[in-house]
Amino acid sequence: MEPLRAILGEARSVSTPVLEAVGLHKRFGAVIACHDVSVAFDAGELVGVVGPNGAGKTTFVNVVTGYVAPDSGYIKYRGREHSGLTPRTAVTLGIARSFQHPQLYESLTVLENALIALAVKERRHASWRPLKQARALQGASALLERFELGEAADVEVGQLPEGRRKVLDIAMSFALRPSVLLLDEPTSGVSAAEKFALMDTVTGALAEAQMTVLFIEHDMEVVERYARRVLAFVEGRIIADGRSADVLGDARVRELVLGVAEGA
Amino acid sequence: MERQCFMTFRRVIMAALAATAMASATLVPSSPAAAQTQPQELKIGIVTFLSGAAASPFGIPARNGAEILLESINKGSLPAPYEKKGFGGVKVVPVFMDEASGPDPISAYRRLASSVDFVIGYISSEHCLSVAPAAEEEQKLTVLFDCGTPRIFEDNSYRYVFRTTATAAVDNIAAARYVYSRYPNLKTVSGINQNYAWGQDSWKDFSSAIKSLDSKVKIDAAQFPAIFAGSYSSQISTLLAADPDVIHSSFWGGDAEGLLIQGAPLGLFSRSHVVLTAGEPILHRQGIASLMPSGVVLGARGPHGPLAPENKLDAWFSKAYADRYNTEPAYPSYHMAQAVLGLKAAYEKAQAASHSEHPTTAQVIAAFTHLSFETPSGTITMALGKGHQAVEPAAYGVTKVENGKVTLTDVKRYPVECVNPPEGIKAEDWIARHFPGAKNCPK
């Protein structure tokens, strides 16, 4: 199953890709979750990632961000090779992610979550000055406003509805101002009515910051509407990569991805 | 923002007030002891272990001893020279406290000291060492009754602190002398002692005393199981394999009994000569005394219990105790008796000297210093530590089982001057220097 080079169609820019995966391979026991994946992303791209459950989408994100070490292959960031990544080094490079199940500080308020993300970004870990000082509070409020979380600032995260949690999860990664942001199923667990509002908020904020964004998504309407480029994963391989209309129109993708995805 | 600031500030103040309120609610100050006003009665704080592993062998027998003595003293039913009711006519009231009381021994001591006139107590050497300086600060006459460490008056001198028993060094010096004269062909000595100060010091004193008496005796590596370890089978088999002539042990309480239970069937007590320096209480344990074989050298940390000299006081004490508690008094009861009677003697001497029914603490201290007084264990003299530390004779005997009854035979008595170091010499040095000045030792 060679990737459909044919429909790569559109000429790629000649400048160095911001992020490139080269021959990433990862196996868990009998399952090959990531099968020789090579793919590149340019600055400012908005890429949708589709595929049935267990196709290796999340594993791809995990490997790229260093949560899982690949068996072979490596990452190139702005043309430089990196192996032995950890989430922390990935973030320091400029590769951040969000999570399918939001990873938040449940016992803290929304504002405090945002403040922590900003404090880490600004490397104020060891400062003895309070976390909540005027300037930091302004920054955090601005961040929350941008993601329309302003009114929820003082709510303890544990009490927050799922949709808001997803947004906060993304906002915290966004606060790091990464060059590449990988969103793992930003709309899963969010009601159908809220999905587009959520994606509008998120993509609006991201577009302003000119980040390269990959988002894993099961809802094809969402993919169609927001992604300009789509990757289709099946059994650990990328079976299609191209303009969203082309990929979503491809017969094999329709059979292997959409058939399963719609049934799921 | 401003408002929030104010709110937080108010919260901080309220928090501070709430914390203080809680603190003061739990720490209601009590009025200071009315010690110096004319007392209708004397309150005596009695501190022994009422919980934990030391309660059964030491703490409870000591408390019982105090209870029966103080009651009898108030009734005036003691034999001479203690026939006066109370302390020279003043009624005495005990206030019992668990030596394991929290939060720490010193806080507990200070609380007790604030509400009583005198304190008698402390079995643990650690507690004695830490309470002594606190007694000086509280200026409370405190009689240490059982702990054994020589460090108290060897390293320091105290005005308010007295100890009416000899140090553990005396027990071990006497044990070495007894063993040495009883087994003249002694070649190897080993030991099994608990791995804490009591066991470590006992072994050090015993082994160096043996070495000092006869430098040719070989001292084997001794066993040091953790205190309350429960199972000693590894140590016993090691000792059996090494097969020394003499095995020394300062085990007490459950550990001593466990050693007997586990060691006796294996022949530990018949293969080697075993010395139990604190073994006497076992004889009063009906369930276990029958395990005790013949030929075990037993001590009672002084001339107590079956090793007590014959006198009226002992006859009265052991009978009164046995009548009330259905068991013979063990040495901790005797140690308690020494403390109570010493204090009574000092108080009455101070009354006579000051021509007052209520002498001051200073006057009692003056009377107590260098005092000699009668006890069920004979005459005790406060000869060391500038008159604050008692010297005691020592006694050892060897068990003999006859018709299922264990008695002590071949009892040897070691007069004070044979086993106690003179004033100004540390026990350790006295042993190392071959007991200079020791005399009247029995052959």
Place this chain on the structure above:
Amino acid sequence: MKIDPGNLRRLLGVVLLVAVLALLGLWLAGWTRFLLTVALGESLAVIGVALLMRAGLVSFGQGLFSAVGAYAVAYGMRLWGIHEALLLLAVAVAASTLLAVAIGPLICRYRQIFFAMISLAFSMVLYSILLKFNTATGGSDGMEVTAATVLGYHAAAKALAGVYYYLTLACFGVALFATAAYYASPAGYLARAVRDNEIRLEYLGASVSRETFRAYIFAAALTGLSGGLFALAVGHVSPTLAYWTKSGEFLFAALLGGTSSPIAPVVGTVVFESLNSYLSAYLPNVWQMALGAIMLAIILLMPRGLWSLYERFSARHAA
């Protein structure tokens, strides 16, 4: 440097509390003041335990550091002839901090019950060493700590307890403010973040191990200070400090008070030690049972600690 308004507020709060306690010291009877001295000193160790709990680390061996602090004071006096209390306390803090720096990288890899167990193991190793090398440590009988001068002032025996009360209070104030400032600082929040979600923390680009290590060292320093204060006040140090039951008491007091505010563990300690003291005085034969039962009731009815009572109260009034 301009002091932050938030920290100024905290400082004022601490000063107020210390001032009230200072006045209380004039009014309390000798032994209650001593009990409070011990409790305030000990509360610093309990704050240390609570601080670790906020970072998700349950220390069942914090006695390690109070023993190190206490023995540092004893050795500082005996070996180096230091007799100035503040210097001795500095030695105590330095010694415990150094130890934490040495073993922290190893210990901070552990979480939950494993952290509890490895910290317990370390403190029991120290306990056994103190017991074993009795010629150097005094064994189980411990070592004496004689009266020290405070800022060069040599107090008379009768006044010493009072002087130590105010010394403890001063150290307590400084430590409490430092803790309050730490709780409010990014590092304080990051420690809570570790407890809530380590993965997110790493994905923010912060190091979980560095944050836990920081908390561990701070807790060790506080506990070392606590041990040093205990050594001075009680005048005696012994290996009991490193025994696991002591660390268990610290945990108990921390949970009793709560962990949400720096003052909460202090309340927990004062209540715990007072209960301990009064119960053992009035029920000498069953005081441990009574203590256990009361503790149980409090833990089950107020899982967030006594301090949650106050929080509920103030929340109702703010609303």
Place this chain on the structure above:
Amino acid sequence: MTAILVDGVVYASWIFLVSVGLTLVFGVLRILNIAHGSLYAVGAYTGAWLVVRYFQPGMPLALSFALLLAGALIAGLVLGPLIERLLLRFTYGRDEVMQLLVTYALFLILGDLTKLIWGVNPYYAYAPYSMLGNVSIGNVPYPRYDLVLIGLAATVGIGLWLMTNRTRFGRLMTAVIGDREISTALGINVPLVCTVAFTIGTVLAALGGAFTAPTISVVPGIDVTVIVLSFAVVVIGGLGSLEGAALGSLIVGIARAIAVHRFPDLDLVTIYVVMVIVLIFRPQGLFGRAEVKRL
């Protein structure tokens, strides 16, 4: 050398008996029970009390063993369900520290309770120990009772293994250990499994106590030592692991025997040093499983 091995195995058997209940309880309930030592003490008291009360010289030896066993069963079957239902039940799903301290409070309470019931004077039940006599191994006599302990430990170990792997209850227990929520969803009566598992753990603790009773003087204070000892063994082996407890006991037993024979001074510190070393190289203990969070 033989001596070290024999002593090591004897000690390992004893310590396994004493600590295996702790690891079982942790496995199912996820609670590290500090009161485990108290349950051991209660077992020792009940067993010793029955032997003292009903066993007269001249009676068959088997009766004394039956009495010890009965003591363990009575103590465990009474206390186990009582503690689990009335106390631990309220702590499930709560903070680990809280659970730890609830059992710590229980430890304080049970300590005084034993004292109230049995007093402070010791109980002696050495009849089974001394009646069995000795056996010589390489010129050194060993009590036969130690062989009984080895046999009992092996029986308990194998029995538990069979129960876990070969019975329906064992499978239910394994399911609950694996995932409590899924088990509930599958219709397993999780509270009942917890009660039964805790009761088995209590019986085992009491069994350890009851069969130790003949070798010691049963007095207040025997609970404290056992707690840290079993903690160490169970942590070394891996919390919740039966095989771990067995191997942990063996390691501690042999290490201690080596210390006693070669470096008697270091007996005290051995167990903690072993614990630190094992934890450094195997943070979850020898048989513990590391948990990896899925994203």
